[in-house]
Amino acid sequence: MLLPRPSTLQRTTRLFTTTSRSAAGRTSPTESRAIVYAEHGNPAEVLKGHKYQLPALEKGQVRLRFELAAVNPADINVIQGVYPSKPAVREDIGELPLSIMGNEGVAVVEGFEEDGTVEKHLKVGDRVVMGKAQLGTWQSRTNLPFTSLVPLPSSYPISPSQAATLSINPPTALRMLSDFVPLNPATGVTHKKKQWVIQNGANSAVGTAAIQLAKAWGVGTINLVRDREGIDKLKEDLKALGADHVLTYGEFLDRETRSKIKEWTKDGELRLALNCVGGKETSEMVKLLGLEGFLVTYGGMAKTSLSIPPSLFIFKKLTATGFWLSNWVQTHPTERLTMMNELASLVSTGKLQEPATEITTLGGTESEMSSVIREVMRKNEGGKGRKVLLRFED
């Protein structure tokens, strides 16, 4: 059944059944390829390729074809079963109950049942990102309620890999630079002095987005990264994105460096620290903040507690808090749309580049898909290297 967007709001009651056609009139498969797990555990062992017949579209649902899906560090925790949000357990897609992985991705609307509502919000061919957490982006196609999708503005031309990495990490960076110390000019707050931010894990996808947003807004950044082979190249890359200063943790913990930081920021204000690591470097980072500073934690890669002297809370009015996009989006649906427009505009004008990515294609038999995804997980341990994007064959 062809389900183009009609020019009128006339209700169409036909559903997709076993086959359907896209807006362009081609026949679309009704089978989806997915990466699933039946039980939690080591990602390199429990993930499996799985093919299943898509169920008929329900009222309010749209059929999506995923262009690309991102593999993020938190996905590993989801598969291990240690993350507070999880994909649904599906009883309808195999003999065992299975969960389809994937929190982030970009998809194209292939069709939907017109019901007087969906067509007011989406049309066939629209590109969308996920508006809710853990919807299962690691697959070729799916049905989802239109209410859980965020359409990307067609006014800003952006590539599939830009779109596939736009809905989690850049929003996390944007919110952390807006909601505590208001550094985003869109907040309407102006500052008398130049504003500075310090962050660890600065080469993460959130970190590199933060560097670029800060640069676009005239905010200085001090960026901390692990020492590693090729550190000079990494420093250059981050500076090319707009980083003012890049330091290894070793360099940072040197007392002289901290005097230098005070010198760099002495005519401005350093009131915001972004943390995805924890440990001693974070404690030292916080001590550099001025009065009424904020430590915003969005990750805990060091797997240790944060340790903060009580005097900073009492006498320097430090606030330590955290940010989790999944929480935020539940209470800010309208602000999210505004934000995605702002981010898409920054991407299309070259002010916000996606992280370095590599695309892994999943096709062939279920067993072949299992081998490929497990290899990705083995290589990806520790979240090093390029961000992996998954592309599923039909």
Next chain:
Amino acid sequence: MLLPRPSTLQRTTRLFTTTSRSAAGRTSPTESRAIVYAEHGNPAEVLKGHKYQLPALEKGQVRLRFELAAVNPADINVIQGVYPSKPAVREDIGELPLSIMGNEGVAVVEGFEEDGTVEKHLKVGDRVVMGKAQLGTWQSRTNLPFTSLVPLPSSYPISPSQAATLSINPPTALRMLSDFVPLNPATGVTHKKKQWVIQNGANSAVGTAAIQLAKAWGVGTINLVRDREGIDKLKEDLKALGADHVLTYGEFLDRETRSKIKEWTKDGELRLALNCVGGKETSEMVKLLGLEGFLVTYGGMAKTSLSIPPSLFIFKKLTATGFWLSNWVQTHPTERLTMMNELASLVSTGKLQEPATEITTLGGTESEMSSVIREVMRKNEGGKGRKVLLRFED
């Protein structure tokens, strides 16, 4: 010179000189007895009794006679030189530069130069507490600008010892129960569920004020204290003030107790933790808080960093912050007056009792005063026992 409040606003230009008379017409001494230090160090060694001639009153100043002054734990840190606010160094009261100790106390207005302004705010005989930090309350008399004084409402009859302990600790408790999770009904916020607070150092002056304010406002409290001789009596005393539950840290760290706490609070909300200790008990306290909880630190008696798992910040939206009254009063002069009225009302109606106090009188020679204050400091180590109030002879 007699300086009663005139019935008109006619300007009086006479100043106090070497002697002055109170409103009642008696002659007041122009010498003050004070406790001072010339250099920082061990309070039991560096504090000294000192007598000096009061300087002539300057424009806008009032002459005060202190009724009682409080010895608070933070005073020890001031004398040691490790506190971020310090009394002024006075070049005019002795051969060496000296600092007059004391942050809290209650005084009576003895007189002032009428200048068209002071008399609009104060009259002779008014009882005042200090509106700024470190004004030097450990003395018999002083001159202070009227703008640094907070008059106590005469409509609520309260005793000198109630007044002398009303301006630091009860305000700290009141603000911490109002400004993060709004539990004070005066904030205008109503809660659907019963609200709970958990606090450590619950037998401190702030802690006992928090117990009583919470009780007055229908908020439940879970109170943690150090195990000690006489723990049963202490538990009874705190319950008599209104504590719902009192636990030693040992009892608290028992896993079964924490299940009990969840049971006690299960129909309500526990979103606020007050901390003046630090250490492991604080980390465990924070884990009990529900979504969007606040850990408010106002002291660090354990002298260790606070250790908090990053997941609480990210997924439970915990905010860790601090409270210091000296900061708050600088930006909330009007709210402070409202608050002192609210507290005086609670004291005069018996809803807020002062902590157990004992009065130490300072008189005789400078050397005798030195002996007495040093003995107080030796006994007071660790802040145990009754709160000491100082009374100075003429």
